[in-house]
Amino acid sequence: MEHKMDIPGLQSFLVEAFPQVAGEIEVTDLAEDGLTVRLAVQDKHLRPGGTVSGPTMFMLADVAVYLAILSRIGPVALAVTTNCSIDFMRKPAAGADLYCIARMHKLGRVLAVGDAMIYSAGQEAPVARATLTYAIPPK
Numbered sequence: 635m636e637h638k639m640d641i642p643g644l645q646s647f648l649v650e651a652f653p654q655v656a657g658e659i660e661v662t663d664l665a666e667d668g669l670t671v672r673l674a675v676q677d678k679h680l681r682p683g684g685t686v687s688g689p690t691m692f693m694l695a696d697v698a699v700y701l702a703i704l705s706r707i708g709p710v711a712l713a714v715t716t717n718c719s720i721d722f723m724r725k726p727a728a729g730a731d732l733y734c735i736a737r738m739h740k741l742g743r744v745l746a747v748g749d750a751m752i753y754s755a756g757q758e759a760p761v762a763r764a765t766l767t768y769a770i771p772p773k
Contacts, residue, residue, distance in 0.1 A: 637664065638708040644669075644701050651711045652697070659697055668702045668737035668748065675731050686726040686754070686761075695720060695750035695764035698736035703746045703768055706738070712771045713746070720764040726754035732761070744770055 641649065641661045641701045648656040661769040673679070681687040696715055701715055726732060733753045740747040745767060752762040 639705045640664065640673065641680060643709075644705060645711050647704065647711075648697075648701075650707075655693065655697060659694070661701060662733070662740055668735065669698065669705060670733060670735050671698045672699065673732040673734070674750065675726075675728070680728055684728040686728065686732060688720075688722055691722065691732070691752055691762045692718070692720055692764070694734045694752060695710055695736075695762070696732040696766065697749050699746075699748040699764075699766045700739075702727050702736040702738050702769065703770070706741055710771065713768050715766060715768040716745075716769045718764055719733070720762060722762050723756075724757070724759055726752075726760045726761040727756060730757075734736040742770075744772070747772060 641664050641758050658674055660672045670742045671721050679690040696721050734750050736750045738748045747767050751760045754761050
């Protein structure tokens, strides 16, 4: 399946539709079955104990899979998360950016299913993984 949005288009969409995260998340790679995004970790993303917070990692996984879907269907702002399961496996480094590799497993007319693997820069093993389902609104 071909891409309907490229990296600059996805970044522009974030600026317009989700300015609250647009300056923090950068699409770094667009693949046939998904994409990779980077989160510039800041103090506001940290929790006590010197690690990135769970809500921050959830947001990263959610945005990554959302953008992977939009790369295929175009700028459909009302595609929404209907389910998410996330496993926090390791402590990410406080001073390192996070990378999330999102992959699409199903892209139907009304539902999309994907997963996200989150890595802390400088660590080989993933720090979290998530599976997400999205509802795609009718055209």
